[in-house]
Amino acid sequence: MDNRRYRGDPEPRRYREEPERRRYRDDPPPRHYRDDPPQRRYREEPDQRRYREDPEPRRHREEPPHRPPSRSNQKRKKKRSTLSSSMLYILMVCGISVILAVVGWTLANDVLALNKEEGTAVINVQDENDFGGVVKQLKDQGIINYKWAFRLFSAVTNGREKISVGTYELNTDMDYRAILNNLGSSSSSRMSTAVTIPEGYSVKQIFQMLEDKGISSVEKLEDMAANHDYAFSFLQDIPLGDPNRLEGYLFPDTYEFYMGEDPRFILNKMLVNFDAKVTDEMRQKIADSGRTVRDIIIIASMIERETDGTDRTKIASVIYNRLNHPNSGTQGYVQVDATLQYVLDQQAEEGTEARKVTRDDYRNLSSPYNTYLNKGLPPGPISNPGMTSILAAMNPDSSNYYYYSLGDDGVHHFFNSLSEHENFMASQSGN
Numbered sequence: 033m034d035n036r037r038y039r040g041d042p043e044p045r046r047y048r049e050e051p052e053r054r055r056y057r058d059d060p061p062p063r064h065y066r067d068d069p070p071q072r073r074y075r076e077e078p079d080q081r082r083y084r085e086d087p088e089p090r091r092h093r094e095e096p097p098h099r100p101p102s103r104s105n106q107k108r109k110k111k112r113s114t115l116s117s118s119m120l121y122i123l124m125v126c127g128i129s130v131i132l133a134v135v136g137w138t139l140a141n142d143v144l145a146l147n148k149e150e151g152t153a154v155i156n157v158q159d160e161n162d163f164g165g166v167v168k169q170l171k172d173q174g175i176i177n178y179k180w181a182f183r184l185f186s187a188v189t190n191g192r193e194k195i196s197v198g199t200y201e202l203n204t205d206m207d208y209r210a211i212l213n214n215l216g217s218s219s220s221s222r223m224s225t226a227v228t229i230p231e232g233y234s235v236k237q238i239f240q241m242l243e244d245k246g247i248s249s250v251e252k253l254e255d256m257a258a259n260h261d262y263a264f265s266f267l268q269d270i271p272l273g274d275p276n277r278l279e280g281y282l283f284p285d286t287y288e289f290y291m292g293e294d295p296r297f298i299l300n301k302m303l304v305n306f307d308a309k310v311t312d313e314m315r316q317k318i319a320d321s322g323r324t325v326r327d328i329i330i331i332a333s334m335i336e337r338e339t340d341g342t343d344r345t346k347i348a349s350v351i352y353n354r355l356n357h358p359n360s361g362t363q364g365y366v367q368v369d370a371t372l373q374y375v376l377d378q379q380a381e382e383g384t385e386a387r388k389v390t391r392d393d394y395r396n397l398s399s400p401y402n403t404y405l406n407k408g409l410p411p412g413p414i415s416n417p418g419m420t421s422i423l424a425a426m427n428p429d430s431s432n433y434y435y436y437s438l439g440d441d442g443v444h445h446f447f448n449s450l451s452e453h454e455n456f457m458a459s460q461s462g463n
Contacts, residue, residue, distance in 0.1 A: 142177045143185065148204040149174075154223065156199045156292050157215060163192050166215070175202050175211065182208060199223045199246065199291030223291040229302070231284040231418035232336040234377065235276055238416065247289045248298055250382075256295040264307055266325050276378075280329040280413025281306045309419055317426060326412075332425040333413035337370035343436075343444050344421055348428030350436055350446065355408065361450050362434055366403040366410075374414035375399040 141147050153173035157166055167183060170176045186192045191212035200221045202214055214221040227245055229238055239253040257275040270277045278299065283306035289298060310325065318328050335347050351366055358364030372389045375397060380386035394404040401410045417425075433446040435453035440460050447453040 142181060142208075144207045150204060151175075152201060152203045154199060154201055155215065157195060157197050158292060160195050160197050163195065166195060170202075170211065175204060175206070176208070182211075185209075186212060197292055197294050224288055225291060226286055226288050228286045229282065229284040229416070231421070232333075232415045233284065234374065234415050235279045235282060236378065238282055239275075242289070242298065245289075246291050247293050248295045252295045253298065256299055260296055260299075262300065262303055264303055266307070266310075266329075267303075269326075276412065278303070280326075280333050280416055282416045283309055284416055284418045310422070314422075314426065321426075327409065328422065328425045329417065330409050330413050332417035332421040333415040334366070334368050334370055334410075335424055336415050336417040336421040337373070338368060338444075339421070340438070340443050343446075344424035345427065345429040346431065346433065346446055347436065347444070348424045349431040350433045352428050353432070353434050358407070360434060364407040366408070368403050371401045371403045371410050371414055372397055372399075375401045 151174055153169075153175050155166065155169050155173070155175070159165070163183075163186070167176075167179050170182065171179050176182045185208045189209065189212070191209070194212050194216045196215070196217040198215075198217065198219075200215055200219060201223050202211060202221060206214060213219065216222075225245055225247065227242065227247065229241070233241070235257065239250045239257075242248050242253060243250045254275040257278045258273055261272060264281075266281060267277070282299070282302040285302075285305055287301060287305075289301075315325060318325055331348065331351055334351065335344050338347050351368070354360070354362045354364065354366050369389050372393050373386070376386040376389065376393075393402075398405075400406055401414065403410060431446070432448045435447040435450065436444045437447075437453060437457055437460075439445050439456070445456055447456065
């Protein structure tokens with residue numbers, strides 16, 4: 033195509049940028065502003081403002097509708113919230129774990145006896161049903177630190193059933209299981225002591241001695257002696273109800289007793305010893321003599337309380353002479369001062385010493401044990417005799433003695449007649 037221009041041709045149209053059109057004050061606003069309402073300007077249009085003259089009540093300007101946040105903002109907020117919750121949960125779990133670890137370690141130290149200071153304690157179980165009292169002693173004496181934990185452990189392991197009456201020496205090296213095992217009757221920690229029952233002691237004196245040694249209480253011993261029916265032939269004819277029913281049968285000897293021992297076992301041990309010492313041969317010999325075992329023990333108990341240690345068979349002969357010859361000068365009265373002293377000892381209040389026998393007591397002391405007022409043997413033994421006195425009662429000397437008296441020299445002197453006895457008494461400084 034020929035692009036040549038001819039002289040007469042008009043100049044080709046060129047696209048030129050039109051100069052910016054000047055806007056004058058009276059020109060209308062641009063097209064995109066035309067539809068917008070004119071902005072209210074209070075300073076220029078004071079007449080449009082509503083104040084007091086406006087009769088309608090003033091209305092609050094309506095808030096523009098809430099535009100929900102964009103999805104991206106929601107995701108960011110949700111992410112931050114999830115992260116915060118996770119961190120809080122982790123911190124809470126860590127805190128609880130630390131607390132549980134500390135508590136668990138502390139309890140483990142007590143249950144397993146770890147990191148405890150060395151120490152020992154004596155625990156006295158007076159009643160195997162008083163588990164609370166036992167736990168309190170363990171806590172108070174530092175063997176355990178947490179009573180509730182020990183109770184729980186005992187319940188789970190059934191350890192409460194292992195506890196028995198007694199006195200035990202425990203230490204802080206024992207864990208909970210060892211403590212329960214060492215509170216039982218077969219425990220090596222159970223404390224024991226040797227007690228020697230002297231010959232001639234009464235039931236009352238024996239019970240007081242056992243209480244003083246911490247083996248049992250007088251009250252428990254008396255209750256068991258009075259009300260428990262022990263299966264021994266020599267006790268079958270003795271009624272229950274009186275603790276002195278065992279008088280004469282608690283054999284004097286040296287015994288090994290557990291501290292806090294059950295009174296039934298204490299008394300049974302002494303009765304078993306008596307039953308073994310008085311053999312079948314001895315019982316047969318007693319039966320052949322026309323006496324009973326109880327008669328022999330009553331006579332032996334009087335000998336035990338009267339002897340100076342060297343004259344048991346002589347005293348036995350005096351007693352038998354009076355019993356066997358009721359028509360003699362003594363007329364069947366045994367007349368042994370020790371029987372009156374036994375009554376006075378029983379009447380004495382606890383903790384007080386009984387008074388001594390006087391001549392007025394011979395006629396005025398009302399009791400079946402007063403052998404000056406009652407013929408024959410007293411109703412029961414007045415002490416617990418040893419084997420030497422029992423054998424003396426079974427084998428008295430053959431004599432004509434009806435009287436004896438303790439002289440100023442500290443030994444007994446024996447006489448055939450009342451006049452000899454009175455003359456000797458008059459010669460002694462103590463009469």
